[in-house]
Amino acid sequence: MNKTLLSTTLSVILLSGVSTAHANDFYFAANGMHAEYGDDFDEAGFNVAVGKYIGSGKHVSLELGYTDFGDTAISQGGIEREFEATAIQFSAVGYVPLTPRAGIYGRVGAERIRTEVSSNNVRVRVEETNPFVGVGGYYNVTENIDVRIEYQRHEQLDEYFDSYNAGLTVDTL
Template sequence: KNAFIGYRAGDGLAFQLGYHDLGEFSISNGLTTLDGETRSLSLSALAGLPLTERFSIFGRAGFHHWNVETHSNVFGPRDRDDANGTDVMYGAGIRGEISEQVAIRLQYDKMKLSDEEDDADIGDYDVASVVMELTL
């Protein structure tokens, strides 16, 4: 789940602030279980290139601050831990205008997650989205 608010600075440039619920996960080996959920706040720029009067392609780059909250039973009953950091995100997509106030975007984003404190690469989130833009 994603939610964005942004500012279009011109035909080919926009800036966005976003919230991303990257989902829940559960890992178990039969004896122990690790459950968690990941959320992120992002700030990014989108640069577009028109293909036709109503369609354009775009690239996106920026940063996101993520938080992974985990619960495990490794060291007793439901031990809780948090990890967070700020990393890069980037992506690309296609945008189609339905009207002057409404557009649809199909986009693919890659969000890096690495914990600098523990010098650990947690992994990447690959996020495919359908986004509806409403212009006020």
């Protein structure tokens, strides 16, 4: 509940702040995702973001987002551990159209990942800021709505993990 409230609040604040700007330069993105971190973490999550196209055309954008990688519980040797992971992300995205309606894109950015692990009433929080990258594809369903899929590579505690995203981007009207 707390995560849903945070992501909704973030989206409303960011969108309300851009309503007076050039409307067609901004977009909102919402994605379902699957995150994998070794053998311990294999969960569903979500990502919401607000982006702004920069320059002429829609070839480069800057994006600010919130990601919930999901949470999981692991029982090992009679010890129960629970993991939760979230991130605030900022990235630059470059788009390459392949047809008038479809294309590919690449992303490079930084994210502040927070992971909480609890076991036997002890909770440990780890926060790090690390780079992340992504590649994906998009298809224009309408002039203002795209569907997209994306693979992202993340890092925390000197280990890498992957996420697979699918969702929509909606240009502000």
